[in-house]
Amino acid sequence: MRTVLIGGGSHSAYFAINAVREIDPYGRLVVIEFTSEKVDVLSRMFPFAELIRLDIDEVDSYVRSNSSIIDVVITATESDALNLRYCKMSKENAIPIIISIINNPLNAKIFADEGITYVINPYDFIHRELAEILEADVNILYRFHKTDILLASIKISKDALLHYLRKEIGKSHDLSAIFVSKTGEVTNSIDKVGLGWKAYLIGTRLTVEQILKNVRWL
Amino acid sequence: MSQLIGDIALRIIIAGSIIIVTYFISNYTRLSLERILSKFGASFAKRIAEISRCFILLIGVVVAISVLSLDVTAISIIAIIISLLVLISARDIVLNLASELYIVMRRPFRENDQIKVGDVEGMVRSIRALDTEIVTYDGEVVIVPNSYFLKYPVINKSQSIVRNIELKLIFPGRKFEEIKPVVQEILSELKPELFGEPEILSINEMEDKVEAFISLPIVNVRKLKWLAAKITKSLLSRGIEVEIE
Numbered sequence: 001m002r003t004v005l006i007g008g009g010s011h012s013a014y015f016a017i018n019a020v021r022e023i024d025p026y027g028r029l030v031v032i033e034f035t036s037e038k039v040d041v042l043s044r045m046f047p048f049a050e051l052i053r054l055d056i057d058e059v060d061s062y063v064r065s066n067s068s069i070i071d072v073v074i075t076a077t078e079s080d081a082l083n084l085r086y087c088k089m090s091k092e093n094a095i096p097i098i099i100s101i102i103n104n105p106l107n108a109k110i111f112a113d114e115g116i117t118y119v120i121n122p123y124d125f126i127h128r129e130l131a132e133i134l135e136a137d138v139n140i141l142y143r144f145h146k147t148d149i150l151l152a153s154i155k156i157s158k159d160a161l162l163h164y165l166r167k168e169i170g171k172s173h174d175l176s177a178i179f180v181s182k183t184g185e186v187t188n189s190i191d192k193v194g195l196g197w198k199a200y201l202i203g204t205r206l207t208v209e210q211i212l213k214n215v216r217w218l
Numbered sequence: 219m220s221q222l223i224g225d226i227a228l229r230i231i232i233a234g235s236i237i238i239v240t241y242f243i244s245n246y247t248r249l250s251l252e253r254i255l256s257k258f259g260a261s262f263a264k265r266i267a268e269i270s271r272c273f274i275l276l277i278g279v280v281v282a283i284s285v286l287s288l289d290v291t292a293i294s295i296i297a298i299i300i301s302l303l304v305l306i307s308a309r310d311i312v313l314n315l316a317s318e319l320y321i322v323m324r325r326p327f328r329e330n331d332q333i334k335v336g337d338v339e340g341m342v343r344s345i346r347a348l349d350t351e352i353v354t355y356d357g358e359v360v361i362v363p364n365s366y367f368l369k370y371p372v373i374n375k376s377q378s379i380v381r382n383i384e385l386k387l388i389f390p391g392r393k394f395e396e397i398k399p400v401v402q403e404i405l406s407e408l409k410p411e412l413f414g415e416p417e418i419l420s421i422n423e424m425e426d427k428v429e430a431f432i433s434l435p436i437v438n439v440r441k442l443k444w445l446a447a448k449i450t451k452s453l454l455s456r457g458i459e460v461e462i463e
Binding site: 002071 | 328329344409410413439440441444
């Protein structure tokens with residue numbers, strides 16, 4: 001697979017390059033960077049990647065002229081304005097997979113409004129991690145990009161909640177759960193669960209969201 | 219006389235108030251709908267919200283006219299006739315707009331999905347109000363009217379980012395033994411451009427030729443032409459002629 005990563009010098013690019021290498025070890029990874037100094041450093045850091053130095057305005061023509069053979073474009077520059085520009089240009093050139101790693105989480109909606117399907121917000125995990133550490137009652141752990149599946153956790157703190165979960169898990173065909181006790185005991189049977197356990201639910205987004213909504217009212 | 223003037227003034231004030239209230243309600247509705255429908259795309263939400271706003275304003279105007287005791291029957295008949303004429307003359311446009319509603323709400327496919335509808339197969343580049351742009355495997359941009367998706371079944375092939383595309387390679391005047399290792403070599407050369415392992419499905423020796431069927435896991439289907447050219451070039455550099463189907 002031919003992946004083009006734009007903005008190789010950013011922090012997020014470091015992680016993105018390593019991830020792409022791990023996911024597609026035999027693939028071609030082209031990293032575009034704007035400064036020759038960074039290109040030198042990056043070519044030593046990532047010998048498996050093809051480093052290209054281009055001016056900001058030259059990237060468009062590079063992607064355009066190679067659009068029929070590029071499989072993935074990842075924009076990871078330090079400017080969301082540039083990221084958006086390259087995403088839009090890649091979309092116009094029908095690149096099958098366009099991913100943007102954004103710098104400011106508040107810009108995520110702008111990307112979504114422009115039809116950029118895959119936007120990675122590195123700050124997304126802050127809420128999730130805090131909720132896990134501080135033992136929040138409910139925590140949305142992961143929303144899958146490509147499917148309407150949601151992974152969430154619920155702290156079972158009331159009998160009413162346990163009864164409700166028992167009823168929902170019993171009747172839903174699009175929901176699965178495992179339960180973890182405070183001592184680390186794990187089971188997939190809700191009959192063995194008591195107060196203080198944590199339920200990890202995975203199911204369709206609609207079902208899990210409805211459960212989380214109802215749980216907040218219990 | 220003064221009572222009649224007073225009555226007319228009152229009606230005008232009420233009608234004016236209705237128009238003003240309707241204006242605010244329509245604006246509020248537009249903003250609310252834009253927010254609620256934004257998950258289906260900003261431009262789609264804006265369009266639906268604007269249509270709803272116009273509809274509410276129209277209702278307000280009709281009510282205001284009836285308050286003024288003007289003859290709404292004639293106005294209604296004219297409005298109905300105009301609406302019917304617009305619907306008949308622009309039925310394809312209306313059908314395409316309605317189809318966009320279906321595509322956005324039902325989501326049989328999204329942008330960047332690989333789909334097949336009727337004779338058209340390729341990647342969805344953009345979904346617009348009246349039509350959808352599909353880039354075929356040959357790189358051609360086909361503009362499909364949205365109503366097409368209501369008439370023909372849509373096959374969405376985008377569960378995976380990879381598509382396994384089969385190619386038939388024909389080697390005239392060659393033997394099985396000499397072709398198999400060459401094809402294996404060529405496939406390993408192509409590997410960096412693919413996502414997964416390319417496969418030799420079968421190699422059959424005929425009377426005067428060898429036929430090889432290979433499967434290539436491709437993300438960007440437009441790459442197929444380029445890959446075919448690369449295979450041909452690579453084989454020619456080894457002195458082997460090939461026909462690719």
